[in-house]
Amino acid sequence: MEATDPATNIPLCRHAPDSIVFAQYPCRGSFGLPGVEVAKWRNILAVAALVAAVHPLGLWAQQPWAIELGVLGRYAIYDDDVEIENAFGFGGRAGVLLFESISLEGEAYYAEPELTDQPGFQGRAFVSHFLYQGRLLYTHWMNDDVGLLAGAGYAYDNYSRARNVGARGGGLGGLIGLRYKFNDLVSGRLEGTGYFVSEGENTHVAPRPSTFNLGLQAGLSVILGEREVERIVELPAPPPDTIIVTREAAAPPMPQGYPTQICLATGENVTVYLTARGDTLVGPNRVSVSTLGPAVAFAGEYAAGRSWFQGDEAIQLDDREHVQSGGDIGLDCSRIMQVGQFDGVPLFADVGSMSPYERLYLPVRPGVWQAYQTDLAAVRA
Numbered sequence: 001m002e003a004t005d006p007a008t009n010i011p012l013c014r015h016a017p018d019s020i021v022f023a024q025y026p027c028r029g030s031f032g033l034p035g036v037e038v039a040k041w042r043n044i045l046a047v048a049a050l051v052a053a054v055h056p057l058g059l060w061a062q063q064p065w066a067i068e069l070g071v072l073g074r075y076a077i078y079d080d081d082v083e084i085e086n087a088f089g090f091g092g093r094a095g096v097l098l099f100e101s102i103s104l105e106g107e108a109y110y111a112e113p114e115l116t117d118q119p120g121f122q123g124r125a126f127v128s129h130f131l132y133q134g135r136l137l138y139t140h141w142m143n144d145d146v147g148l149l150a151g152a153g154y155a156y157d158n159y160s161r162a163r164n165v166g167a168r169g170g171g172l173g174g175l176i177g178l179r180y181k182f183n184d185l186v187s188g189r190l191e192g193t194g195y196f197v198s199e200g201e202n203t204h205v206a207p208r209p210s211t212f213n214l215g216l217q218a219g220l221s222v223i224l225g226e227r228e229v230e231r232i233v234e235l236p237a238p239p240p241d242t243i244i245v246t247r248e249a250a251a252p253p254m255p256q257g258y259p260t261q262i263c264l265a266t267g268e269n270v271t272v273y274l275t276a277r278g279d280t281l282v283g284p285n286r287v288s289v290s291t292l293g294p295a296v297a298f299a300g301e302y303a304a305g306r307s308w309f310q311g312d313e314a315i316q317l318d319d320r321e322h323v324q325s326g327g328d329i330g331l332d333c334s335r336i337m338q339v340g341q342f343d344g345v346p347l348f349a350d351v352g353s354m355s356p357y358e359r360l361y362l363p364v365r366p367g368v369w370q371a372y373q374t375d376l377a378a379v380r381a
Contacts, residue, residue: 065225068095070189072219074109076131079211083165084127087113093219095137105151107133109217121164129166130158131215133173133193144181151175155195157213159205167208171196190218255286262367263333265300265346272367298366303345315342315362315372322360322372331369336361 070093077086089111097103109131118125135153142148155173159166173195181187193215200208257273264270272282303309314321317340336348339357348361360372 066097067224070221072217074217077214081209083116084113087111101139103137127163128160132156147179149177167203169197263331265363269333304365325371325373328368
């Protein structure tokens with residue numbers, strides 16, 4: 001029957017560093033230190049949150065029912081309440097892929113951690129520790145070679161050798177880590193683990209305190225029967241190529257005509273073409289003036305249609321009268337110059353002539369001119 005404190009009725013924990021005479025004191029999970037218990041739960045929640053954070057969707061998957069066999073080295077970080085020192089050890093693992101990214105695996109690890117208080121029971125300096133872990137493991141592949149690992153399961157501490165510390169027990173555990181594929185057969189793993197063991201009163205050797213143990217481990221694994229699952233993504237068919245065929249139509253032949261120059265009321269010569277039928281063709285495409293109709297207008301002011309011209313009236317320039325002389329004529333604009341105007345119609349004289357001008361030229365319509373002279377007026381008088 002286990003001893004209890006008469007005042008508080010709390011079970012007494014036993015400790016005998018160098019004899020079989022047990023010192024007795026209250027046992028409260030963490031040896032009477034409630035603050036340690038709170039800090040321990042904070043560590044557990046922090047690891048659980050980190051495991052939950054690395055749970056995105058995978059980029060690609062492995063083949064179900066592939067087998068993983070591996071070896072590992074582990075550095076165990078024990079809770080202070082276990083009363084053993086951190087230690088290196090080794091172990092192995094085996095697993096099977098259940099779904100595309102989820103596998104079931106088990107691990108076994110062995111170490112010989114030294115006792116915190118030495119010499120221990122019967123003069124021993126260390127104990128034997130077997131750690132067994134089983135978990136579901138999720139792999140998120142970030143690319144073809146590197147994957148994030150997140151796992152959760154159960155861990156069991158199995159201590160052996162004659163001792164008065166290290167009560168056996170187990171509890172929930174988790175894992176986070178990375179996997180690197182060297183090739184389709186061999187991959188490396190680097191991981192951190194943590195597991196919680198609850199307190200127990202009727203445990204072998206001594207009452208078991210609640211503990212939260214950590215571990216860092218690295219290992220190599222061989223994957224048997226793995227192949228990448230080839231996912232086929234159907235893309236929409238590209239639109240058909242559009243080919244634009246252009247063809248330049250042959251320009252119709254230019255109308256035939258005799259080129260000639262006409263002098264405009266602006267004093268400029270322009271080239272037109274005269275056909276055998278008497279049509280006048282203008283512009284770079286030689287368009288008939290008769291087809292253009294009233295829309296065509298040559299530059300300059302002309303006398304055609306004015307009443308004084310149709311009435312054969314005299315015109316005046318510099319207080320001198322000039323009357324019509326002869327019929328319609330054609331001129332070369334390079335041989336005449338503008339010397340004035342009458343009723344808005346420009347008046348021209350021969351290049352080099354001097355005022356007073358005896359002979360003037362009046363534009364009647366484009367290319368057609370009427371000559372005026374003063375001597376005829378004197379004769380008529």
